[in-house]
Amino acid sequence: MKAFLSIFLIFIGLMSFNASASNNKANQAPHWTLKTQAGKTISLADYQGKPVILHFWATWCPYCKKLQPKLVELKEKYQDTGIEIVAISFSEDEGAKPQDSITQRGYQFITGVEGDKVANLYGVKGTPTTFFINRSGQVVFKSTSSNIADPQLELAVKEIIKPKQAL
Incomplete structure (x- = not known):
């Protein structure tokens, strides 16, 4: 019963956040442009x-390495919705090769590099920080957790994959 209540409360929280996001341009994801490693x-x-999981990370971050398989799992589970993972590497050590790290881990998502200014634009304080952006370009949920068992991650994905609402 406790688990059901916890999931219900999380769902209500996401729904409340999403309802305010759909009526508030302040939740529009800031635009950015970066280069990839290539x-x-x-x-x-x-x-x-498209629904987007925007993942801020660094190659040296063990928590990012822990979270990334879950993000890939969610993308694969909902791949027929057009969901995308876009990563932004920031606060890197000199000589880091973020896309090489992602590829070595067996993942296919793209990584923008030298994303410190974009991290600042989004108010990112540390790694990992992940934003869930709906088809209208609005931030529906932000997570700073690497807890792969957190049900909010999948609930956030279910929110961002919903069809775009007509105005």
Whole structure:
């Protein structure tokens, strides 16, 4: 019963946050443009109309390494919705190769590098920090946890994959 109550309260919290987000342009995800490790330009605009898991991380962060398999699992579970994971590496050690780290871990998501300014734009204080952005470009949920058992992660994904609401 406690587990059900906890999940219910989390769901209510997400629904309340989402309801306020849909009526508030202040929750619009800030736009950004970065380069990848290979020099390709990527931006949030590239994912317009898609649900996005925006994951701020660093190669040296053990908590990021713990969380990333869960994010990939959620993307794969809901892949038919067009959901994307976009990572932004920041606060890196000199010579770090973030995309190489992701590839070595067996993941396919893209990573923008030297994302310190974007992290500041989003108010990110540490790693990992993950934003769940809906099809309208609104931040529905923010997580600073690496707890892969946290039911809020999947509930947030279920919110961002909902069809875009007509105005």
